[in-house]
Each structure stands twice: as C-alpha cells, then as structure tokens.
Amino acid sequence: MAGKEIKVAGxxxxxxxxxxxxxxxxxEAFSSQAHVKSRQDYDRLYRKAEKDPEGFWGELAKDLxxxxxxxxVLQWKAPFAKWFVGGSINVSYNCLDRxxxxxxxxxxxxxxxxxxxxxxxxxxxxxxREVCKFANVLKDQGLKxxxxxxxxxxxxxxxxxxxxxxxxxxxxxxIIFGGFSASAIKDRINDAEAKLVVTADGGFRKGSVVTLKxxxxxxxxxxxxxxxxxxxxxxxxxxxxxxxxxxxxHDLMSTASADCKATPLNSEHPLFILYxxxxxxxxxxxxxxxxxxxxxxxxxxxxxxxxKDTDTYWCTADIGWITGHSYIIYGILSxxxxxxxxxxxxxxxxxxxxxxxxxxxxxxxFYTAPTAIRALTKFGEKWPKKYDLSSLRLLGTVxxxxxxxxxxxxxxxxxxxxxxxxDTWWQTETGGIMITPLPxxxxxxxxxxxxxxxxxxxxxxxxxxxxxxxxxxxxxxxKRPWPSMIRTVWRNPDRYKLTYWSDIPGVYFTxxxxxxxxxxxxxxxxxxxxxxxxSGHRLGTMEVESALVSHSKVAEAxxxxxxxEIKGTGIAAFVTLExxxxxxxxxxxTLKAHVSKEIGAIARPDDIRFTDFLPKTRSGKIMRRxxxxxxxxxxxxxxxxxxxxxTVLAKLRQEDDA
Ligand code: WT7
Numbered sequence: 001m002a003g004k005e006i007k008v009a010g011x012x013x014x015x016x017x018x019x020x021x022x023x024x025x026x027x028e029a030f031s032s033q034a035h036v037k038s039r040q041d042y043d044r045l046y047r048k049a050e051k052d053p054e055g056f057w058g059e060l061a062k063d064l065x066x067x068x069x070x071x072x073v074l075q076w077k078a079p080f081a082k083w084f085v086g087g088s089i090n091v092s093y094n095c096l097d098r099x100x101x102x103x104x105x106x107x108x109x110x111x112x113x114x115x116x117x118x119x120x121x122x123x124x125x126x127x128x129r130e131v132c133k134f135a136n137v138l139k140d141q142g143l144k145x146x147x148x149x150x151x152x153x154x155x156x157x158x159x160x161x162x163x164x165x166x167x168x169x170x171x172x173x174x175i176i177f178g179g180f181s182a183s184a185i186k187d188r189i190n191d192a193e194a195k196l197v198v199t200a201d202g203g204f205r206k207g208s209v210v211t212l213k214x215x216x217x218x219x220x221x222x223x224x225x226x227x228x229x230x231x232x233x234x235x236x237x238x239x240x241x242x243x244x245x246x247x248x249x250h251d252l253m254s255t256a257s258a259d260c261k262a263t264p265l266n267s268e269h270p271l272f273i274l275y276x277x278x279x280x281x282x283x284x285x286x287x288x289x290x291x292x293x294x295x296x297x298x299x300x301x302x303x304x305x306x307x308k309d310t311d312t313y314w315c316t317a318d319i320g321w322i323t324g325h326s327y328i329i330y331g332i333l334s335x336x337x338x339x340x341x342x343x344x345x346x347x348x349x350x351x352x353x354x355x356x357x358x359x360x361x362x363x364x365x366f367y368t369a370p371t372a373i374r375a376l377t378k379f380g381e382k383w384p385k386k387y388d389l390s391s392l393r394l395l396g397t398v399x400x401x402x403x404x405x406x407x408x409x410x411x412x413x414x415x416x417x418x419x420x421x422x423d424t425w426w427q428t429e430t431g432g433i434m435i436t437p438l439p440x441x442x443x444x445x446x447x448x449x450x451x452x453x454x455x456x457x458x459x460x461x462x463x464x465x466x467x468x469x470x471x472x473x474x475x476x477x478x479k480r481p482w483p484s485m486i487r488t489v490w491r492n493p494d495r496y497k498l499t500y501w502s503d504i505p506g507v508y509f510t511x512x513x514x515x516x517x518x519x520x521x522x523x524x525x526x527x528x529x530x531x532x533x534x535s536g537h538r539l540g541t542m543e544v545e546s547a548l549v550s551h552s553k554v555a556e557a558x559x560x561x562x563x564x565e566i567k568g569t570g571i572a573a574f575v576t577l578e579x580x581x582x583x584x585x586x587x588x589x590t591l592k593a594h595v596s597k598e599i600g601a602i603a604r605p606d607d608i609r610f611t612d613f614l615p616k617t618r619s620g621k622i623m624r625r626x627x628x629x630x631x632x633x634x635x636x637x638x639x640x641x642x643x644x645x646x647t648v649l650a651k652l653r654q655e656d657d658a
Contacts, residue, residue, distance in 0.1 A: 020404050024411070025443040026420045030393070034306050034440025042441040042454070049455035056455050057083075057483055061295050064089065064334075065098045067264035070291070074481065079501035079508070080488070081481040083292035084267035091271055091294050092135075092168035093262035095333035096128040104309075108338045111312070112157045113357055115204045115344035122157055124336070127164070130157075130253075132260040134165035137252045141228050143196060145170035145263060148273070150194040150226075152176045152185060152216055154203025155343045158232045158249060159319055160329055162198045163272075170265045174273040174285070177320030178203055178210065180600040182218035184283075188275050191285055192490060193225040198249075202235035206348040209235045217242075267291035273490045274322055276428040277538045278499060279530045281546035285490030286428050296432035296484025297331030300453060304422055304436050305365050306394055307337045314340035315367040315396075316354065321537065322428040323398055326484075327367060331432065346372045351379035355387040355414075366414070367396035367424075369536040373406045375566050381413050389414060394439055396422040399536025400568045401524050407446035425449035425524050427510060428538070429500065431484030434458065435522050448521045456482055458522070460514050465504045468515075473525060476514040477507040530624070532561035532569045537602055539571070541624075544605065547598035548573060551591060553581040558614050558622045562607070562631035570606040572631035574614055574652070583610035607631065611652055627652075 031037050036045065049056040054073035061070070061084060070087030099105065109127045112120045122130065143149065149171045153159040159175075166173040174192045176185055189197070197220070202211040213231055217240070220226055231239065232249040241248070269290045275283040301307055305327075313332055317323035319341075332339040340361055346354050346368075354376070358366060376383070395415050397407075402423055411421055420439035426432060434456045435449040442450050452458045457480040461467050468474035478485075485508070489496040503509045513525040527533060530541045541559040548557035556576040564570035575591065577583060588608045596604045615623045630652050 020445050020447050022404075023443050023445055024420075026440050027418065030420060031440040033308075034438075035303050036438040036441045038441050039443075042438055042451070045454040046452075050457070053455055053457075053480060057295065060299050061291070061483075064291075064294060064298065065094050070267060076481050078506075079497055080493070081292075081485060082268050083289075083295075083481075083483045087267040087291055088264040089267060089291050089294070090168065090170075090262035090265055091290055091330060091334075092131060092164045094294055094298075095164060095167075095330060096124055096131060097262060099124045099336045100128060102336070104336045107309075107336070109333055110157060110160055110339055110341050111361060112341045113343065113360075115207070115348065120157055124333075127161070129258045130161045131164040131168060132258045133253055133256040134161050135168040135260040136256045136258075137230070138165055138169060138171060138196070139260075140252070140256070141196060141230075141247075143169065143171050145265070146172065146270075147196070148172050148174055148192045148194040150174050150176060150185070150189050150192065150197045152178065152180075152197060152199045152212060153232065154178050154200055154205075154210070154212065154234060155318060155341060156200065156203070156232065156234055157341070158198075158200070160341065163319070163325075163329060167271060168260065168262050170263045170269055172270045172272055174275070175320050175325070176275070177318060177600075178212060179320075179602055181597055182215040183598050184600055185215060185219035186222050188283070188285075189219060189223040189226060191275075192273055194223075195225060196228045196230065197226055198230045198232075200232040200234045201239045202237045204235065204343060206345060209237050211235075211237055213239045220245075265290050268487070270487075272325065274325065274428055276322075277531060277540035277543055279540055279542060281540070281542045283540075283543070284492075284495065284499070287487045287490050288431050288484070289487050292483035292485070293431050294330065294334060296482065297326040298334040300432040300436075300484075301327060301331030301337075302335050303438055304424065304433055304453070305332075305367070305396065306439050307332070307335050307365070309336065311364045312338050312340060312361050312391075313365040313367075314342070314357070314361075314363045316342060316346070316372065317367075317369070317398075322426075322431070323367075326432055346376055347379070350383070351376060352383035352386050355384045355389060358389055358392060359387040362391035364391055365394045365396070366392055367398065369399040370397050370402040370406055371400070371535040371567055373397070373402070373410050374568075377406060377409045378566070384413050389416065392416075392419050394422070395419045396424055398424045398426070398433075400533045401526060402447060404446035411446070420444065423447070423449045425522070429486040430478075430482070430510075431486065434478070434482075435524075445521055448517075448523050450521050452522075459507070460516050460522070461504060461507070463504065465507060470516055470518045470520075473513055473515045475504060475528065476510045476512040476522070476524065477504055478510065479507050532571065534561075534569050534571060534602060535567045539603055543599060544571060544573065544595060544603050547595045547603065548575060548591060548605075550598060551594050553578050553587070554591070556614055558624065558627055559605070560624055560628045560631050562628065564606065567606075571603070572607040572609070572627075573605040574609050574611050574627055574631075576611055576614060609652070613651070615652070 068088035070084035072085040075082040273285040424433040425435040437450040460474040513528040544559040561569035
C-alpha cells in the first residue's frame with residue numbers, strides 16, 4: 001500500500017494514506033438470488049433514475065400503501081423539497097397494517113434480546129396491537145397531530161412501540177439517545193417544544209442499571225412545554241412519580257383500547273426530528289417527513305440488504321441514532337422483514353455476545369459499525385470461532401470509514417469469505433443510505449463505500465462546485481434532491497440553508513471530504529468541518545468546547561480529534577484556566593466529568609492538556625490544524641507564519657513531553 005497525498009482545492013490538505021487494489025466479487029450464488037443481480041442491472045437502474053428521477057421514484061412509491069395518491073412527485077424550490085405532493089399516507093400503516101392482510105400477520109416483526117439473554121417476540125399482529133394501544137394512550141393524554149413527543153429510552157420493545165404509535169397519530173417524535181445528559185435532554189425538549197416525554201425508570205448496560213427517569217426529572221425543571229411523562233418499568237429502580245404529570249406505561253396500557261385507525265397524513269407531515277451535532281455549539285433538529293423518508297428507507301433496505309421474507313436481519317445500532325430509526329424500524333418493518341433488536345453492547349457479558357446472538361437466532365444479515373468490529377478484533381478469533389455463523393449471508397458497516405484491516409477481518413472471520421460486505425455511507429440528514437455497493441451487483445474494495453445508490457446524484461467537487469478529476473480529493477456533495485432528504489432544521493430554515501446549501505453553489509454539502517478512484521468508487525475521507533466522528537457518532541468540537549468553558553474555572557478551550565485505534569477518533573481538549581485554578585490531574589478528572597454531565601459520556605474528552613495560551617492567528621482564530629498535529633503527536637508540517645506567538649507551540653509540545 002502506497003501513501004497518497006490528497007489535496008482539497010483551496011483548503012487544508014487532506015491526506016489519504018489509503019491505496020487499496022483488492023477487489024471482491026459477489027459469488028455467483030449470491031448474485032443470482034439478489035434483487036439487483038449484476039453491474040449491468042445496477043447501471044440500468046442508475047441510468048433510468050438519471051434520465052427521469054421523478055419517474056423512477058414515482059414508480060417505486062406505488063409499492064407503498066397510500067390513502068390518497070400524490071399529484072406531483074417533486075416540488076423543488078431550492079433548497080426546499082416537497083415529495084409526493086398531495087398524497088396521503090401513514091408510516092405505521094405501512095410498517096404494520098398492510099402486512100396483517102397477508103401471511104405475515106403472525107410472522108416475527110421484532111425479536112428482542114435482552115442483555116441477560118431473555119427474549120421477546122412481537123409478531124406484526126401483536127406489535128400492531130401494542131402500537132394501537134399506545135397510540136390511544138397518547139390521544140388520551142391530549143396529544144394531537146403535529147405535537148412533539150420526546151422519547152428517551154433504553155433499547156426495549158416499548159421504544160419501538162412508542163415511535164410507531166407517534167407515527168400512527170401524526171405526533172412528531174424526537175428520540176434522544178439514552179447516553180445523553182439531563183442538560184442535553186433539556187435543550188432538545190425546549191427546541192422541539194415537546195408536550196410529552198416517554199422514558200423508563202432505567203436500562204441495563206454491562207450488567208448495571210443506568211437510570212433514565214431521574215435525568216428527565218432534572219431536565220423537566222426547565223422545560224415549560226412538557227405536560228406529561230410516561231414511564232416504562234424496566235429495572236425496578238426507585239423513582240419519584242410526580243402526581244398528575246408522571247404515569248406508568250403499564251397502568252395506562254392496561255385500560256387502553258387496541259382499536260386505533262392510522263391517521264392519513266400529508267406526505268410532508270413531519271415524522272420525526274432527530275438532533276445531530278454541527279459546527280456550532282447547538283445541535284440541529286434534523287426534520288424528516290413522512291412519504292419520502294418511508295420510500296427512501298424502504299427501497300434502500302430492500303436492495304442494499306437484499307431483504308427476503310425468510311431473513312432474520314440484525315442491525316446493532318441504538319434506535320437513538322438515525323441508523324436505528326431507518327434500519328431497525330422503519331425501512332425493515334415496511335418490507336415486512338424480521339428485525340432483531342438487542343438491548344446491550346458487543347462485549348458484555350463476554351466478547352462473543354454478538355456471535356452468540358447470531359447463532360441463537362440464525363441471523364442472515366448483520367449490520368454494525370467499524371468501531372465495534374475493531375473492538376472485537378482485539379479479543380481475537382477465538383470468540384467468533386466458538387459459534388456457528390453459517391447462517392450469515394450478508395454483512396454491512398456504517399458510521400465511519402472502515403480501515404481495510406478491520407474490513408478483511410470482518411470478511412474472513414465473520415463472513416467466512418462468503419458474505420458480501422456493504423459499506424454504507426450516509427448521514428442523519430440523508431435519512432437513508434446514499435453510497436453503497438448493491439451486494440449482488442458491485443464488486444467491493446475494502447474501505448470504499450463504492451457507488452451511489454440509483455437515484456442519488458453525488459459528486460466530488462472543489463469550493464466552486466467544479467468536479468475534481470479521479471484520485472483528487474474534494475468535497476462530497478449531492479446535486480439533486482432525494483426523497484428521504486432532510487427538509488429543514490426544526491424551526492430554523494435559515495440554518496438549514498446556511499449549513500447545507502451555501503458553502504458550495506447549488507448543491508447539498510455533506511461536510512465530508514472524498515475522492516473517486518479511476519473506477520468511480522468513492523473513498524470517504526472524513527469530515528472537513530469542525531465535526532469529529534467518535535465511534536461512529538458525530539460530535540461538534542464546538543459543543544465540547546462550550547461544555548468546557550461553561551465550567552467557571554475554564555477561560556478558553558479548543559477541542560480537536562486525534563486518531564484512536566478503536567474509536568476512530570478520540571477527543572483531545574486544550575484548556576486555559578482562570579487565575580487561581582491549578583492545572584492538576586484531579587482537575588482534569590473534574591473537567592471530564594463536567595463534560596459528561598453537560599452532554600453525555602460520548603463527549604467525554606480522552607485527553608485534556610492545560611496551556612497558558614492557545615495558538616492563534618493574528619486575527620484571533622485558533623489554529624486547529626496545529627492542535628490536531630500536537631494531539632496526534634505529529635510534527636507540524638503546515639504553514640505557521642500566521643501564528644501569533646511561536647513560543648506557544650513550544651510550550652504545548654513541552655506539555656506533551658511531560
Ligand atoms: C457522518 C454522518 C448515518 C449513519 C450513522 C452516522 C460518516 C457515515 C460512513 C461510511 C465513511 C461514514 C460521515 C458522515 N460516515 N457512514 N460508510 N464511510 N464515513 O450518522 O452521525 O449523521 O454522521 O458519518 O462523516 O458525514 P451521522
């Protein structure tokens with residue numbers, strides 16, 4: 001493997017050390033049974049969509065259930081899209097009711113496995129029943145179409161029931177990952193102006209109880225919009241129930257009627273808001289709507305995971321992230337396929353847990369994150385070798401670039417060299433997968449997400465929006481609207497416009513750098529903005545900085561990513577202290593805990609360095625590139641002529657040696 005320096009025109013250099021020539025073709029056996037069987041089939045689909053995108057998506061949309069058909073496939077007033085204008089549809093109906101009229105009625109919709117190994121199966125029929133009941137509970141609590149419901153729950157079936165119940169009555173859900181702190185919950189509730197919160201007393205994580213309701217209680221001290229809280233009893237941990245505000249799930253469900261028709265909703269009705277980090281200190285509420293999102297996730301699920309009615313499909317993500325929304329629940333259930341849902345983490349109670357579950361349920365399709373693969377690689381081949389993995393036929397990855405070593409391990413040790421691997425590139429904002437191999441059609445190269453999904457018009461361009469030649473790095477953009485795209489930032493269309501549609505003229509800017517090789521394969525190189533990817537989760541460095549400076553003893557903070565073997569990127573913070581505060585190890589611990597409390601454990605810095613000054617340009621901009629080099633232990637190669645004070649650098653390095 002030879003190193004390669006990739007330059008992004010007019011920007012800092014992006015170095016791609018990846019040069020990968022290995023090519024893995026899907027087997028004849030796989031291709032012949034796949035939905036998309038060959039490169040020719042893919043090319044045909046791709047060209048068809050290129051020629052007539054609206055015709056392409058319109059035809060596919062006919063496979064969904066509509067209360068009333070649409071009048072116009074797309075109304076595009078850049079950068080605002082409306083898909084399937086005039087149509088009336090319901091996501092919960094498409095995921096549940098339409099299967100009840102078929103033999104799938106008693107098929108497993110969700111198979112849930114707890115951390116301790118208990119299991120619960122909900123068929124399409126029983127899931128439908130629970131969803132209808134909870135939809136009635138929501139209505140009884142006064143929830144109306146368009147009201148926002150915040151869901152803060154562990155990975156238990158009630159989480160799926162709650163989201164599908166919201167979708168059923170047109171309440172817009174906003175799920176907050178269970179690892180976020182009270183203060184993060186408060187900000188999200190207030191931004192969304194949620195009326196109701198669904199939570200649990202707690203959840204299990206690595207054998208211990210993680211409490212949840214207490215965090216909501218704390219958040220609710222400053223959230224005037226919330227009227228009610230519904231609490232699932234999962235861990236039996238002690239909680240205080242506030243009268244007339246807090247209700248037990250099981251109490252309300254015990255008397256709820258199971259009769260609840262799905263509300264016909266406008267195609268563009270907001271299905272959910274999901275908060276994600278950006279380049280400012282404040283997370284953005286990404287808004288996804290009904291019909292386009294459903295179509296995008298349904299079609300991508302079917303073709304990319306090659307879903308068949310006989311499959312047991314397992315995505316290991318948490319539903320609190322977009323991956324779980326799209327590829328545990330909506331896209332999978334809408335296809336009538338069995339989705340396995342796991343409560344726990346990969347390594348508890350032992351590093352063979354994932355493979356034990358694959359064996360137990362004879363999982364056929366397995367979708368996980370590179371960080372999990374890297375972590376499991378460390379424990380050695382003996383763990384997967386203990387279990388029968390022969391049911392697996394397709395593997396997938398998502399969240400960050402996968403390094404070829406991890407890819408090869410996945411291919412060899414888990415897939416036994418028999419399973420295609422789909423490396424799927426997408427974002428919270430894209431709603432569904434955008435760049436990916438179609439497993440029966442596209443030979444893969446370890447580390448490349450390969451080619452765009454049919455109907456998705458991507459490009460790699462320079463600042464001016466001009467395509468760059470093969471093997472030259474540039475910005476990854478999307479040139480045409482797509483059905484599952486973000487519609488706006490919640491109550492902030494200006495921010496939507498500014499963040500995604502302003503940097504590069506006329507296109508959607510992803511925030512990622514990429515290059516295409518001579519075969520047109522896309523190699524995503526990572527973020528080019530102040531966003532870092534920690535274990536496949538997006539974090540804004542500004543958010544962590546704001547959390548740090550919110551501590552009274554911190555004067556200034558700069559946060560950068562640095563390479564981490566397991567997480568992909570670790571968090572390094574450079575902090576200047578207020579007078580009187582000593583730069584002690586104990587205070588580093590205090591600050592790490594402070595960030596956990598402000599945002600959540602995922603944002604906890606791996607490394608804090610105290611410094612008297614931060615390196616700045618004469619105009620006062622923090623020189624992050626230098627800090628990145630220092631955090632990574634690299635010699636700085638870049639231009640430092642604009643550095644205000646050269647001695648700063650020397651001082652920071654001394655700190656490094658200490
Ligand atoms: C960012 C989006 C949507 C899935 C979970 C993350 C990075 C995602 C890949 C991939 C290289 C990837 C990008 C993207 N990313 N998938 N297959 N190869 N990079 O969602 O939190 O919205 O983050 O994750 O940098 O912009 P997210």
